[in-house]
Amino acid sequence: MDDKLVNWIAELQSIAQAGLTYGKDVYDRERYQRIREITAEMMAAKTGLSLEKVTDLFCGETGYQTPKVDTRAAIFKDNKILLVHESDGTWSLPGGWVEFNLSIKENTIKEIREETGLEATAEKIIAIHDRNKHNVPEYVYGVCKVFVLCRVHGGEFVENIETTGFEYFAEDEIPTLALAKNNEEQVKMCFRAYNDPNWEVEFD
Structure with missing residues (x-):
C-alpha cells in the first residue's frame, strides 16, 4: 500500500507539472499549482522530510516531466x-x-x-x-x-x-x-x- 501511495503522489505531481507547463487558463494554473503543493505536503508527511526539502527535490523542475x-x-x-x-x-x-x-x-x-x-x-x-x-x-x-x-x-x-x-x-x-x-x-x-x-x- 505504501508503494501505491508513493506512486499515486508521484503521478499527481507529474500531472500538476504538465498542467503548469501547458495550461493557458489562469484559474486552471492556480489549481495545478495547488495540486502540486498538496503532493509535496503528502510526500513530506509520508517520508518525514521537511516540506521545504521535499519541495526542492520533488517539485523543483519545470516542463514536461521526464526521467x-x-x-x-x-x-x-x-x-x-x-x-x-x-x-x-x-x-x-x-x-x-x-x-x-x-x-x-x-x-x-x-x-x-x-x-x-x-x-x-x-x-x-x-x-x-x-x-x-x-x-x-x-x-x-x-x-x-x-x-x-x-x-x-x-x-x-x-x-x-x-x-x-x-x-x-x-x-x-x-x-x-x-x-x-x-x-x-x-x-x-x-x-x-x-x-x-x-x-x-x-x-x-
Missing part, C-alpha cells in the same frame, strides 16, 4: 570488474547523473575520470534499466540507468570528493554494494555482457 539519466561504467581486467569505494564504505560502478550538455558516452568517460583518475573509452551499451524496477530505495521520479562496457587505456587514481579508491573484484567476491546505485544482479549482468561477444542490450 533523469544515470550512467554506470563496467571496466574489466583479468575477468575482474572495477568498483569504486564510496565514502560510506560501500562499492559501486563508476558513474552518476548525465550532465545536460553531455552525451551518454561523454558522461560515462567523464565519471570514470572524476571517480578513478583513469582514462577510458566507452565501447558498448550493456543495458538500460528503469531504476525503480531494479534498485532501492524507490525514487519518486523516474531514472533510466545506462550500463556501459568500457576499456581503460591510461591514468591512475586521483583523490576526489566522491570516492576513496578503487579495486577489481571477481564475480564470486563482490563486496557490499551501494544498492541505490547498483545491485549484485546488475554487476553480474556486466560480467555476462563482458564474456559474451554477442551480447544484446537489456532494456525495460
Whole structure:
C-alpha cells in the first residue's frame, strides 16, 4: 500500500507539472499549482522530510516531466570488474547523473575520470534499466540507468570528493554494494555482457 501511495503522489505531481507547463487558463494554473503543493505536503508527511526539502527535490523542475539519466561504467581486467569505494564504505560502478550538455558516452568517460583518475573509452551499451524496477530505495521520479562496457587505456587514481579508491573484484567476491546505485544482479549482468561477444542490450 505504501508503494501505491508513493506512486499515486508521484503521478499527481507529474500531472500538476504538465498542467503548469501547458495550461493557458489562469484559474486552471492556480489549481495545478495547488495540486502540486498538496503532493509535496503528502510526500513530506509520508517520508518525514521537511516540506521545504521535499519541495526542492520533488517539485523543483519545470516542463514536461521526464526521467533523469544515470550512467554506470563496467571496466574489466583479468575477468575482474572495477568498483569504486564510496565514502560510506560501500562499492559501486563508476558513474552518476548525465550532465545536460553531455552525451551518454561523454558522461560515462567523464565519471570514470572524476571517480578513478583513469582514462577510458566507452565501447558498448550493456543495458538500460528503469531504476525503480531494479534498485532501492524507490525514487519518486523516474531514472533510466545506462550500463556501459568500457576499456581503460591510461591514468591512475586521483583523490576526489566522491570516492576513496578503487579495486577489481571477481564475480564470486563482490563486496557490499551501494544498492541505490547498483545491485549484485546488475554487476553480474556486466560480467555476462563482458564474456559474451554477442551480447544484446537489456532494456525495460
